[in-house]
Amino acid sequence: MATPTHPPAAAAARPDRPVGAPAPQQLTAVPVRHWGRRVTAVLAVLALVGLIGSLAKNPNLHWDVVGHFLLADLVFDGLVTTVWLTVAAMAVGLGLGTLVAVMRLSANPVLHGLSALFVWVFRGTPLLVQIIFWAYAAALYKHVMIGIPFTTVTFVEFDTNALLTPTVAALLALGLNEAAYASEIVRAGIQSVDPGQTEAAYSLGMKPALTMRRIVLPQAMKVIIPPMGNETINMLKTTAYVSVIAAHDLMSNIQDVYAQNYQVIPMLVVAALWYLALTTVLSVPQAWLERRYGRGTARAGQVSPLRRMFTGAAGLLPAFGGSRNTTDQKG
């Protein structure tokens, strides 16, 4: 209502407003004050500061030891093995996993059954069991040979112990285990693509393999990449398990050190800091890949992954990430 402000005299004439009350136009709305929220926040921050202070001052944490070993050669060597093992195991996992996924979707019932069996075994047994199994596989077969079955013809023969070094055993265990999980992720990705896409490609004269490579897989990537990113970050941490077979990864070397100097906690802090640093770095390529394969969808923003990372929290604000999509221009 655009009525001008009334002097008190006019207000007195209205029965619904007591004399002396402010005019409606002067009222200001005040949101509920969340006193409890503020108190909790202050208490939580105090608790955190107290914890950090106590850790910083605790002599048993031996920050000098942490500082000394953070960039030590032994730790660095372990780090290189951990990164190498992560990359190699993920490569084996993704490659073999894609093969197993395609077998699972194949019309050939034998291939389908074999891939199901593979997933059943490697997903159904603990990773720790698999790691130790591969390390001790020489107890099962003393020699591995490539030749013609049921004859004495042998092309190459290896001593299993020489072949299955702890690092190779670790790679086999992690790679095969990952393949089982990756195959399910890839299968879900392939199945998420509309069958009409395959029909359209076929109707243009494209063969099945070309259709899979050019049409189906690029679209499946959008579904495959986020969980595979998680798998990679998970794998980086899971490599710590191979310390049980002394595969010279970061965790193995850390254990070697604290077995000698008994500085268990400081050495674990060193390990934790490095694992945290690596997992943080890994989230960058994941964001980049998601953007790369999100092309053509309205949701895929044109913001660079780095910028998205730094505006992550701010992304909730409309000024940043929120509304800068190149959305539909229907019509």
Add this chain to the structure above:
Amino acid sequence: MPLPMVHAQGVRKQYGKLEVLKGVDLTVERGQVCCLLGPSGSGKSTFLRCINHLEKIDGGRLAVDGDLVGHRQAGDRLYELREAEVAARRRDIGMVFQRFNLFPHLTALQNVMEAPVRVARVNIAEARAEAGRLLDRVGLADRADHYPAQLSGGQQQRVAIARALAMKPKLMLFDEPTSALDPELVGDVLDVMRDLAADGMTMVVVTHETGFAREVGDTAVFMDEGVVVESGAPRQVLVAPTQERTKAFLGKVL
């Protein structure tokens, strides 16, 4: 008398126990536009998909330009061809789908270029120029770099037509090309199809647009329960049908 473009004799198809095509006979001459009409479940879309072997027939003979599409005949048996051979024969048959089925990860131009570059091995510059001409022909030259999600349904369908034409097909199949479109977008797509027919393209069109069938069609074919009930000139089939089932269907849709 030249070979007919599509020649179907006693084509049968079943899903398990359900017979969808119970002996379809149909001939489409070169340069003709054949409109397939009928209630849903009559088998008209299934028959269309059999023409380029997206569905496999169980019996009968179905030839395009004299060649069996998905089979090789030896005596009284049809042997299914290998995937590579089927793919080679499909290159000459363009298809447009009800749901467009554009490749969402490629731009309009890339959608049109994909098959010429990857299948026909045309060099990229040539394919791009030809794709540009085709997009211009369907009135979308200015949308070449848009992704399908950024186009309206009518625009998407016109890109899909350009994509099918890029392989220079001798036959075009349309599976209810306007059924998924908002009413105001149907006209643009029908205009493109009308131009195509005027250029002498042989077309088989599954449609509910009886107006289009009457105006552009050379023949109208009414199918029901897996057989051709009635076929002939559109004016005769759609205006003065002789069969009761055709009359009943037209009474419902007109």
